[in-house]
Amino acid sequence: MTESPRTVHPGRLRRRLTLAFALAAGIAAAALAVGSFLLVREARLADAQDRALEQTRFNLVLATEVLPADGPEALLEAYERRGSFETVLLAGGDAYPSSLTLGDEQVPDDLRALVGRGDLAYERADVADTPYLVTGGRVSGTDGDEAYFFFSEEDLWNDLADLRTILLAGLGVVVLVAAFAGALLARRILAPVGRASAAAHSLAEGLLDTRLPVESADEFGLWASSFNEMADALEGKITALSEAQARERRFTADVAHELRTPLTAIVNEASLLGEHLERMPAEARRPAELLVGDVTRLRDLVDDLLEISRLDAGTQAVRPEPVDLASLVAAVIRVRGWGERIRLEAAETEVETDPRRVERIVANLVENGLVHGGGTEVAVRVGADDSGAFVEVADRGPGVAADDLPRIFDRFYKADPARTGRGTGLGLAIALENARLLGGDVEASSEPGSGARFTLRLPVTEPLRGGEGGVAGGVQA
Numbered sequence: 001m002t003e004s005p006r007t008v009h010p011g012r013l014r015r016r017l018t019l020a021f022a023l024a025a026g027i028a029a030a031a032l033a034v035g036s037f038l039l040v041r042e043a044r045l046a047d048a049q050d051r052a053l054e055q056t057r058f059n060l061v062l063a064t065e066v067l068p069a070d071g072p073e074a075l076l077e078a079y080e081r082r083g084s085f086e087t088v089l090l091a092g093g094d095a096y097p098s099s100l101t102l103g104d105e106q107v108p109d110d111l112r113a114l115v116g117r118g119d120l121a122y123e124r125a126d127v128a129d130t131p132y133l134v135t136g137g138r139v140s141g142t143d144g145d146e147a148y149f150f151f152s153e154e155d156l157w158n159d160l161a162d163l164r165t166i167l168l169a170g171l172g173v174v175v176l177v178a179a180f181a182g183a184l185l186a187r188r189i190l191a192p193v194g195r196a197s198a199a200a201h202s203l204a205e206g207l208l209d210t211r212l213p214v215e216s217a218d219e220f221g222l223w224a225s226s227f228n229e230m231a232d233a234l235e236g237k238i239t240a241l242s243e244a245q246a247r248e249r250r251f252t253a254d255v256a257h258e259l260r261t262p263l264t265a266i267v268n269e270a271s272l273l274g275e276h277l278e279r280m281p282a283e284a285r286r287p288a289e290l291l292v293g294d295v296t297r298l299r300d301l302v303d304d305l306l307e308i309s310r311l312d313a314g315t316q317a318v319r320p321e322p323v324d325l326a327s328l329v330a331a332v333i334r335v336r337g338w339g340e341r342i343r344l345e346a347a348e349t350e351v352e353t354d355p356r357r358v359e360r361i362v363a364n365l366v367e368n369g370l371v372h373g374g375g376t377e378v379a380v381r382v383g384a385d386d387s388g389a390f391v392e393v394a395d396r397g398p399g400v401a402a403d404d405l406p407r408i409f410d411r412f413y414k415a416d417p418a419r420t421g422r423g424t425g426l427g428l429a430i431a432l433e434n435a436r437l438l439g440g441d442v443e444a445s446s447e448p449g450s451g452a453r454f455t456l457r458l459p460v461t462e463p464l465r466g467g468e469g470g471v472a473g474g475v476q477a
Contacts, residue, residue, distance in 0.1 A: 013186070013190060013193070014183070014186040014187060014190050017182055017185070017186035017189070017190070018179055018182040018183040018186055019179075019182075020182065021178050021179060021181060021182025021183075021185070021186075022175050022176075022178050022179035022182060024178070025174055025175060025177075025178030025179075026171065026174070026175040026178070029170070029171045029174040029175065030171055033167040033168070033170065033171050036167065037160075037163060037164055037167055040160070040163060041160050044156055044159070044160065045156070048133060048151070048153060048156055049122060049133060052085075052122065052133050052135050052149070052151045053120065053122060053135060055082075055084070055085065055135075055149070055151075056120065056122075056135040056136070056137060056149055057120070057137075059079060059087075059147060059149060060120075060137050060138075060139060060140070060147060062075070062078060062079075063075055063089075063139040063145075063147050064139055064140045064141050064142075066078055067089075067091065067139055067142060067145060068141055068142060072089050072091045072094075072096040073096070075089065076089060076096060076098050079098060079149075080098060084151070085149045085150060085151045085152075086098050086099045086102050086149070086150040086152075087147065087148070087149055087150070088102055088103065088104055088106070088107055088147075088148040088150070089145070089146075089147050089148075090104060090145060090146045090147070090148070091139075091142070091145040092143075092145070101127070101128055102127065102150060106125075106127050106150075107134065107136070107148050108123045108125050108134060110123060111123040111134055111136055111148070112136070112146075114136075115136040115137055115138060115146050115148075116146075118138055119137070120135070120136075120137040121135070121136055121137070122134065122135040122136075124153070127150070130152060130154055131152070131153045131154060131156075131157055132150045132151060132152055132153060133150075133151040133153055134148060134149070134150050134151075135148070135149050135151070136148040136149065192212075192220040192223065192224065195212055195213075196212060196223070196224070196227060199211070199212050199227065199231075203231060203234065208231070208234065208235040208238060208239075209235070210231060211227075211228045211231060212224040212227050212228055214228070318354045318357070318437060318438065319354050319356075320352050320353050320354055321352065321353075321354075321355065322350060322351075322352050323350070323351055323352070323353055323355045323358065324348060324349065324350055325346075325349040325350070325351055325358070325382055325389055325391065325458075326346035326347060326348050326349055326382045327348075328355055328358060328359060328362070329344070329346060329362050329380060329382050329391055330344060330346060331359075332359050332362045332363050332366070333366065333380070336363065336366075336367075338366060338370065341370060341377060341378060342366065342377070342378055342379075342380055343377050343378070343379045343380070344380045344381075344382070345379070345380070345381045345382070345383075346380075346381070346382035346383070347382060347383045347384070349382060349383060349384050349389050351388075351389045351458055351459075351460055352460075353438050353458055354438060357434045357437065357438055358438070358456075358458070360430070360431070360434055361391075361431045361434050361435055361442070361456055362391055362393075362456065364427040364428065364430060364431040365391070365393040365428075365431055365442070365454045365456065366378060366380060366393055367427065368393075368427055368428060368454070369393050369394070369395035369397075369452070369454070370395075372395060372397045372398075372452070373395030373396060373397040373451065376395065376396040376397065377396070378393060378394070378395050379392075379393075379394045379395075380392070380393050380394075381394075384460065387457060388440075388457055388458055388459050388460045389457070389458045389459075389460055390455055390456060390457050390458070391455070391456040392453060392454070392455045392456075393453070393454045393455075393456075394451060394452070394453040394454075395451045395452055395453075396450070396451040397451050397452065398448065398449060398451075399446040399447055399448040399449055399450055399451050399452050400444070400446040400448070400452050401448055402448075405444060405445075405446055408428060408444050409428050409429055409431075409432045409442070409444070410429065411425065411426055411429045412425040412426065413425060428442070428444075428454075431454075431456070435456055435457075435458075438458060438459075439458070439459045440456065440457050440458040440459060441456075441457050442454060442455065442456050442457075443455045443457065
């Protein structure tokens, strides 16, 4: 059985749920990690800033005491003993740095402008690829001397980088754990869905005793119970339908068999009556002709019913043998005396099939064209194409309406009164059943007012000979 394009595999849904779990956990963990990092960074930077400003105030107080009395060198020595910062002292128009890598040119201009206004200011800057928090202020009691202090924040930023790495690693672990948990949960949740899909597939295959286990009292348990109730109802309906269909088949077969014996006697009697039609009085001849015609039609109906019952019962055997399709079709037309009303185009086409059934199919299709073709010539074409061997029968009658065409092969179906006649309404149905029994098919096409076309297609197991060309013209009876 082919799979529907709309079928949803449980594995695909499982992957979607797993991805959804991982995505949700990843977004939540990422938001938490980013928030935590920003909070920690702001707290650490604010703490470093507060400590630096506090140290700067102390240093400025110390400079007020030491610088006027002992000079810049003594002040730098006092700062150096504290060891947690570097200093650039601007006194008397000269710069006194505590490190060779620092000087007055490393002091940010914005910071120098703020200090020049008498403010205690700070600014973060990079000097030789090292991050510093630079603070500065004026030294009281001097003639505009300024002191700038460089507090290294390299360890602080390294700690923040380590924290960022840890949070990213934690985010990855959370996503992996969430994906694993989502896969396990999706597998557990979707297991009933997979069982239900397999059970539905089994029902579609005809295993009507398929049921789902009811393992819980939750929604899935209710689902399984509902499925089982549906399967019970479906099994009951199909069983009842099958029994009714079997009874109908038996009834058809029984009626046909029961009618066959008395009908045989009636047919024989009608044949005797038909032989004496010319000797009957004129007023009795027409009723006798109608009686003979109706008996013949009744015999055809019973024969068709018997064949339909055998086809339904599956007791019809297929006896394939090599057959020249063109010769077989020509023989069917010649034996039935249809040669003057048929235009045959046939190419030698060899197939391996049951000739008796092909003869039955061709006879039904041609007779249908003759009966409903409006008295015009019926074209029959025999050949082969890429899809196999074919026999095409086309008439020029009123055609079949588009709404009626899908039902043209239904039993006892007649499209409209214009296409009713002496036929039983079973000829096309029998042709289709026999074609399928041979592994082929019968296709119908029509345009109202332009006639109808019926094409028998047969599979080919032997190399084809000939093509679509061939003998054209009437077939002599």
